[in-house]
Amino acid sequence: MLQQRDGQGQPVAIRREDYTAPAWWIDTVELTFDLDPSKTRVLNRMRLRRNPDQPTGALRLDGEELNLARVLVDGQGASFRMEAGQLVIDNLPEAFELEIFTTCCPVKNTKLMGLFVSQDTFFTQCEAEGFRRITYFLDRPDVMANYTVTLRADKTAYPVLLSNGNLVDSGDLPDGRHFAQWVDPFRKPSYLFALVAGKLVAREQRIRARNGKEHLLQVFVRAGDLDKTEHAMTSLIHSVLWDEARFGLPLDLDRFMIVATSDFNMGAMENKGLNIFNTKYVLANQATATDADYSNIESVVGHEYFHNWSGDRVTCRDWFQLSLKEGLTVFRDQEFSMDLCADASARAVKRIEDVRVLRTAQFPEDAGPMAHPVRPDSYFEISNFYTVTIYEKGAEVVRMMQTLVGRKGFERGITLYFERHDGQAVTCDDFAQAIADANPDSELARLLPQFKRWYAQSGSPRLLAHGSYDAEARSYTLAFEQSCPPTPGQSHKEPFVIPVNVGLLSEDGRELPLQLEGEGQATAGTRTLVLTEASQRFVFTGLDAAPVPSILRGFSAPVVLDFAYTDAQLLTLLANDIDPFNRWEAGQRLALRSAIQAITDSAPVGNAVLDDAYIAAMRSVLGDTKLDAAFKELVLTLPSETYIAEQLDVVDPQRVHTVREAMRLQLATALFAEWEQAYDANQDTGAYTPDPLSAGRRALAGMALVHLCLAACASGDAVWPGRTLQRFKDAGNMTDRFNALNALVSSGHALAAPALARFHAIFKDEALVIDKWFSLQAGAPDRGGNVLPLVKQLMKHPDFSLKNPNRARSVIFSYCSANPGAFHRTDAAGYVFWSDRVIELDALNPQVAARLARGLDRWNKLAEPYRSAAREAIMRIAAKPDLSKDTREVVTRALA
Ligand code: ARG
Ligand code: ZN
Numbered sequence: 001m002l003q004q005r006d007g008q009g010q011p012v013a014i015r016r017e018d019y020t021a022p023a024w025w026i027d028t029v030e031l032t033f034d035l036d037p038s039k040t041r042v043l044n045r046m047r048l049r050r051n052p053d054q055p056t057g058a059l060r061l062d063g064e065e066l067n068l069a070r071v072l073v074d075g076q077g078a079s080f081r082m083e084a085g086q087l088v089i090d091n092l093p094e095a096f097e098l099e100i101f102t103t104c105c106p107v108k109n110t111k112l113m114g115l116f117v118s119q120d121t122f123f124t125q126c127e128a129e130g131f132r133r134i135t136y137f138l139d140r141p142d143v144m145a146n147y148t149v150t151l152r153a154d155k156t157a158y159p160v161l162l163s164n165g166n167l168v169d170s171g172d173l174p175d176g177r178h179f180a181q182w183v184d185p186f187r188k189p190s191y192l193f194a195l196v197a198g199k200l201v202a203r204e205q206r207i208r209a210r211n212g213k214e215h216l217l218q219v220f221v222r223a224g225d226l227d228k229t230e231h232a233m234t235s236l237i238h239s240v241l242w243d244e245a246r247f248g249l250p251l252d253l254d255r256f257m258i259v260a261t262s263d264f265n266m267g268a269m270e271n272k273g274l275n276i277f278n279t280k281y282v283l284a285n286q287a288t289a290t291d292a293d294y295s296n297i298e299s300v301v302g303h304e305y306f307h308n309w310s311g312d313r314v315t316c317r318d319w320f321q322l323s324l325k326e327g328l329t330v331f332r333d334q335e336f337s338m339d340l341c342a343d344a345s346a347r348a349v350k351r352i353e354d355v356r357v358l359r360t361a362q363f364p365e366d367a368g369p370m371a372h373p374v375r376p377d378s379y380f381e382i383s384n385f386y387t388v389t390i391y392e393k394g395a396e397v398v399r400m401m402q403t404l405v406g407r408k409g410f411e412r413g414i415t416l417y418f419e420r421h422d423g424q425a426v427t428c429d430d431f432a433q434a435i436a437d438a439n440p441d442s443e444l445a446r447l448l449p450q451f452k453r454w455y456a457q458s459g460s461p462r463l464l465a466h467g468s469y470d471a472e473a474r475s476y477t478l479a480f481e482q483s484c485p486p487t488p489g490q491s492h493k494e495p496f497v498i499p500v501n502v503g504l505l506s507e508d509g510r511e512l513p514l515q516l517e518g519e520g521q522a523t524a525g526t527r528t529l530v531l532t533e534a535s536q537r538f539v540f541t542g543l544d545a546a547p548v549p550s551i552l553r554g555f556s557a558p559v560v561l562d563f564a565y566t567d568a569q570l571l572t573l574l575a576n577d578i579d580p581f582n583r584w585e586a587g588q589r590l591a592l593r594s595a596i597q598a599i600t601d602s603a604p605v606g607n608a609v610l611d612d613a614y615i616a617a618m619r620s621v622l623g624d625t626k627l628d629a630a631f632k633e634l635v636l637t638l639p640s641e642t643y644i645a646e647q648l649d650v651v652d653p654q655r656v657h658t659v660r661e662a663m664r665l666q667l668a669t670a671l672f673a674e675w676e677q678a679y680d681a682n683q684d685t686g687a688y689t690p691d692p693l694s695a696g697r698r699a700l701a702g703m704a705l706v707h708l709c710l711a712a713c714a715s716g717d718a719v720w721p722g723r724t725l726q727r728f729k730d731a732g733n734m735t736d737r738f739n740a741l742n743a744l745v746s747s748g749h750a751l752a753a754p755a756l757a758r759f760h761a762i763f764k765d766e767a768l769v770i771d772k773w774f775s776l777q778a779g780a781p782d783r784g785g786n787v788l789p790l791v792k793q794l795m796k797h798p799d800f801s802l803k804n805p806n807r808a809r810s811v812i813f814s815y816c817s818a819n820p821g822a823f824h825r826t827d828a829a830g831y832v833f834w835s836d837r838v839i840e841l842d843a844l845n846p847q848v849a850a851r852l853a854r855g856l857d858r859w860n861k862l863a864e865p866y867r868s869a870a871r872e873a874i875m876r877i878a879a880k881p882d883l884s885k886d887t888r889e890v891v892t893r894a895l896a
Pocket of ligand 2: 303307325326329
């Protein structure tokens, strides 16, 4: 396979500053597919014309792993050459018709990019650069064309033939074949092309939009899965209604289709009118899916649907602008899920969950070798940049804009953005400009150039805050200093615009009015302070005593806040803050503080890591009748090992694991009675519904079981493990069943083995449930190094397959990337296993391999002997001469 390479055959970095408009435009594309798993024939007939702004330059078409049969220009055989993998044609007229005839082999496509076969069904994945694996093309997002697609295939094997847009014709052909022709009414870039062909069935729903227009919604799955499509359909309907209600963005197609495949590299893909999903984000019924699955499905269905505007109607000029659509669309799906919540408490729970993802996954990325700006400056392989920085940090940047212009102002901005740029391929600058222009009097408009540093500078800013009370002046000064650590290629950073939501509490927890010095009116509740300087201070007056500051309410900016809270202040915030995020955050800070103390202490880890005040505070949270179960579950969940590790300069993962396990056991035994009560008080009686309120009750009951089993294992008590096994057997839904199984497995109880066997027997035909079965075992807390041998065993299980990304993730990623206490071994065996798997996967599926290769990004922080062993393992991968561009980029940066 040929790639962009320099004279030495090394891949070349693609740089944002090198962007130039294409020399040619493609106006129309007519594709005809003769689908055959081992040899699919593709006829591509295009109308091209020269871009008048780029009067010189040959036509260079991208292509990868294609067999080229014929090239015709205006119906005549044309001369062309192959150069660096591209098909190059010189001396072309200003406008012409180009026909290209190629074949490819979908059944051998293990990369799952381009056209591939999954369970006897054809699927495509073209983002970012998969279309070039289907035909030669200007495979870049700023080339937009009208598509007409004809699919021809055996009628018995492939009764359903789908592509983007509207079905305009279909019928039978000789030899048992048939055809379908689809026309997409919208111009689109090639990455939004899709086709599906196979034996599928659909759940269908007709809906009427506000303007009276009818739409057909369809969710296509394999025949046995139809009973798992109701939730996806409901989520889709909610998405359509929400985008119209909140942003005035209607569904613009007669037909909107979702198709599920079990072989997929990512979550899902927003192809125009034909979204293709990983089954994990479509299929759910109460017997097979957990509450978390239901909520993920709602988010992902929403996400892909919202791309129909933010991505499809307005797309990216180049891949450096990826966050233009991804950051915005994550923001939109987060808002969607929040707006579907019944109350403020459920909204806060969603916000806390989102921030937890940002801080445990994105902050480490931003501090590691793969750190990159939300709008990157260069890449070797764009697939490596579908990251938590582009997605989640990008969403935080959009959220800060909303904070700075207000919710209504933001909606005006979105309206202007789509009015201005509908049908165009644009940049992050264009987006920010539209939001600012719609709000000319806002802080955002005033500070726009500086605000846009969020797009340009990588690294998580640190915000050091300091408070001082002046009794004589009855004033309180909050002083802020911002900084941002150096990141690869960026040693110096300029100050960011940081919106900091602040409130002040009295020592007994009452919310105080905020009177800023020099301002007329005191305001009640939260205020947004907008930081722009490296250091800045704010003076609050009219205060009779030193207040407790509640800073960064709702996590109003993606920064690390450093404030020397006393334990007493944190306990006040935990018990009283009107901002649920900071209430939760106070508990996390307290737990983190104890964890770090025990980790950095030279003494062996004792069994009293947490102090009495913390335990007492957790006792009152558990017993608080005014708090929702979901919120309690979040407060009682200790910071993860990964998050704790990020706070340390040098990490001994084993020590982190031991300390956190000691904390869990302490919570389990000290609050035994409260856990019993929480379990009993949160039993569902009615029919199963996945709404946040009842999901929260199940989550808390599940958490209680985990702690009850942990405590029982320590004391030798048999009652709770027995009850847990019974619950596992009787559970009426997967959430309760899986939580019970998890309690047995994670406490290391002997009853786990028969429960696991039974679970497998019940669900042997449900691939997504078997993924859970694998993942639970590979992710279980390590006991004396028992997990790695088990993982090796699991890879020999007849149900294991490296080729299926979900299955590979369920075993290998659950161990290498999600189980630090088991993965980091003093004998380096975890790292050796990891490097073998990266190399093995790289030959099959570079995207998945490169993801796994990120597993040791933070090797440089590890204590010895981990650090040297980790480095060696990365070097072992890097030493392979024929690595994919994907994995090569990751390991090269890790060693830089
Ligand atoms: N645009 C998709 C989304 O909704 C992600 C697709 C990325 N695919 C890939 N192969 N890198 O987020
Ligand atoms: Zn997306």
